[in-house]
Amino acid sequence: MKKKFSKLxxxxxxxxxxxxxxxxPGLLESTYQQCLAHELRLNGINFQLEYPxxxxxxxxxxxxxxxxxxxIEKEIIIELKSVETLKAIHEAQLLxxxxLADIKHGFLxxxxxxxxxxxLKSFVL
Known part of the structure; x- marks a missing residue:
């Protein structure tokens, strides 16, 4: 399980x-979100966008x-930003x-x- 997670x-x-x-750099967060979704699809990675x-x-x-x-594959949460500086509130949001989702790994x-x-920041619960 650990190797698969690391590979993902x-x-x-x-x-x-x-x-x-x-x-x-310099574009809206929504642009990066759509482009990352497309890149994930190209690489055969299952994901849900704007997961409630x-x-x-x-x-x-x-x-x-x-x-x-x-x-991502019910294993990783990705929180995207396009800001001048990441702040503690962004990290708190992801954590x-x-x-809430009971997901152990996330990327900000x-x-x-x-x-x-x-x-890029990685978080593990």
């Missing part, structure tokens, strides 16, 4: 790098309008999504950087 993570990062290499994420509160389920940018990807490795 590497494939996803490779797709994000390809999108960034092709487009560069309800909140469980005291035995009731609330649809509060939260959406995960990309849920909360991971807890900021495309508004010179090199994608500067905008």
């Amino acid at each position: 993570s590497n494939l996803v990062i490779g797709c994000a790098i390809e999108v960034h290499k092709t487009l560069g 994420l309800p909140v469980q509160y005291k035995k009731i389920q609330l649809d509060c309008g939260y959406r995960v940018d990309l849920l 909360t999504y991971m807890k 990807i900021n495309f508004n950087v010179k090199l994608l490795k500067q905008g």
Whole structure:
């Protein structure tokens, strides 16, 4: 299981790098989201775009309008940004999504950087 997960993570990062290499920084988050979705499709990676994420509160389920940018093979959550600087609130958002969805691995990807490795953060619960 661990090798498959690691391979999937590497494939996803490779797709994000390809999108960034092709487009560069400075575009809207929605553009990167659609292009990353296309790149994932080209690589045969299953995903869900704008995956709805309800909140469980005291035995009731609330649809509060939260959406995960990309849920990859029900194993990885990707939260995309195109901002000048990633902030602690962006990390908290991803970690909360991971807890709510019971997903152990997530990537926070900021495309508004010179090199994608500067905008890529990995989180494991």
